[in-house]
Amino acid sequence: MRFANLGALHLLWIIVALAGFYLWSSKKRKATMERFAKKNLIADLTSSLDKRNQRVKIILMILAVFLIVLSFLRPQWGFHWQEIKRKGLDIIIAVDTSKSMLATDVKPNRLERTKLALKDFTRHLKGDRVGLIAFTGEAFLQCPLTVDYGGFLLSVNSLNVNIIPRGGTSISKAIKEAMRSYEGGLKKYKVLILISDGEDHESNPEKAAEEAKKEGVKIFCIGIGTPQGELITLTDEKGNKTFLKDRQGNVVKSRLDETTLQKIALATGGSYVRSGATEFGLDLIYKEKLSKMEKRELESKLARQFEERFQIPLVLAFLLLLGELFISERRKNA
Numbered sequence: 001m002r003f004a005n006l007g008a009l010h011l012l013w014i015i016v017a018l019a020g021f022y023l024w025s026s027k028k029r030k031a032t033m034e035r036f037a038k039k040n041l042i043a044d045l046t047s048s049l050d051k052r053n054q055r056v057k058i059i060l061m062i063l064a065v066f067l068i069v070l071s072f073l074r075p076q077w078g079f080h081w082q083e084i085k086r087k088g089l090d091i092i093i094a095v096d097t098s099k100s101m102l103a104t105d106v107k108p109n110r111l112e113r114t115k116l117a118l119k120d121f122t123r124h125l126k127g128d129r130v131g132l133i134a135f136t137g138e139a140f141l142q143c144p145l146t147v148d149y150g151g152f153l154l155s156v157n158s159l160n161v162n163i164i165p166r167g168g169t170s171i172s173k174a175i176k177e178a179m180r181s182y183e184g185g186l187k188k189y190k191v192l193i194l195i196s197d198g199e200d201h202e203s204n205p206e207k208a209a210e211e212a213k214k215e216g217v218k219i220f221c222i223g224i225g226t227p228q229g230e231l232i233t234l235t236d237e238k239g240n241k242t243f244l245k246d247r248q249g250n251v252v253k254s255r256l257d258e259t260t261l262q263k264i265a266l267a268t269g270g271s272y273v274r275s276g277a278t279e280f281g282l283d284l285i286y287k288e289k290l291s292k293m294e295k296r297e298l299e300s301k302l303a304r305q306f307e308e309r310f311q312i313p314l315v316l317a318f319l320l321l322l323g324e325l326f327i328s329e330r331r332k333n334a
Helices: 006-036 039-045 051-072 110-124 149-157 171-181 205-214 258-268 282-288 311-325
Strands: 075-088 090-096 129-135 139-146 190-196 217-223 233-235 241-243 272-274 296-308
Touching: 006 051, 051 311, 090 110, 090 139, 090 171, 110 149, 110 282, 129 149, 129 171, 139 149, 139 171, 171 190, 171 205, 171 217, 171 258, 190 258, 205 217, 205 258, 217 258, 217 282, 258 272
Parallel strands: 090 129, 090 190, 190 217, 217 272
Antiparallel strands: 075 296, 129 139, 233 241
16 A cells, blocks of 8 residues: 655644544633532533433544544545556757846846746646757857756756857857757747847847748747846856857947847747736747647657555444444433
8 A cells, every 4th residue: 555645744744633622621621610509519510411422422533533544634545547648749949148138127137037937837837848959140059859857947047148158149050059959850849948038149030930831830939128128237257247248349229129139030920929017928928839730749658557546444433433323322221
């Protein structure tokens, strides 16, 4: 026999508390009676009560509560073999790690906010494979497609603006790297979630999106930042803060380019979401879009399914409570 819900063990305190309550109430009742009557009169006053039946009723009540707690523990014995099929999508998330992601128009900054959102996002994944790409002027596969969400989150934690030496932003390279990362020739079940401020002065992301569409990849874009933009703050090894400047010495201000991201999503039949203060966009995309997409069978295996037996202690508890109702506390000859 095994128990499937050991987390309910703390409910055993209810039995201890119930037994303690009955013991306390019995002593309290005896003390109260002794205050109003002499001891030799108490026996006469309570002669009509069957103390043995009283104890039996208490024991039945405690046993019934014990059996109810036992049912919460979900006892199981016996099993049958059942085929378990795991279905899901192949989801690759491409995260912009250029220095513009240090802008603080999203708190604490664009990149850190993205990492926090990705940690929450994994709670929705049930069988989906997920991978991670970091990109700036180049793109690098940080985590191949996997169902090891813990390993995926380790890759997320390692994201920073120095992870790829080359600067700039090339969204098209992120899209092409994602296309190389998918396995198999099926032209569906492939999802790319692109998280960026949309600034791209080095490539033609719309052309890359058209190529992705031919391969059956749907791209969902999340724009992070604000159209008004924000200055990019850099912190050196000593903790000194300065603003990022271009080659001409001008302070760089990064703005959200929604138009580019919208065109990329539209080209592949995906959708665009602007990240907000309360809703980042990943949960919305999963609930409204990904959860409704057709999923492919990723794995099929036989697994032992244990038989639930919680009904047995529940029925016994009911019978004990029913029996307790028919036991009288008064003597038959009273």
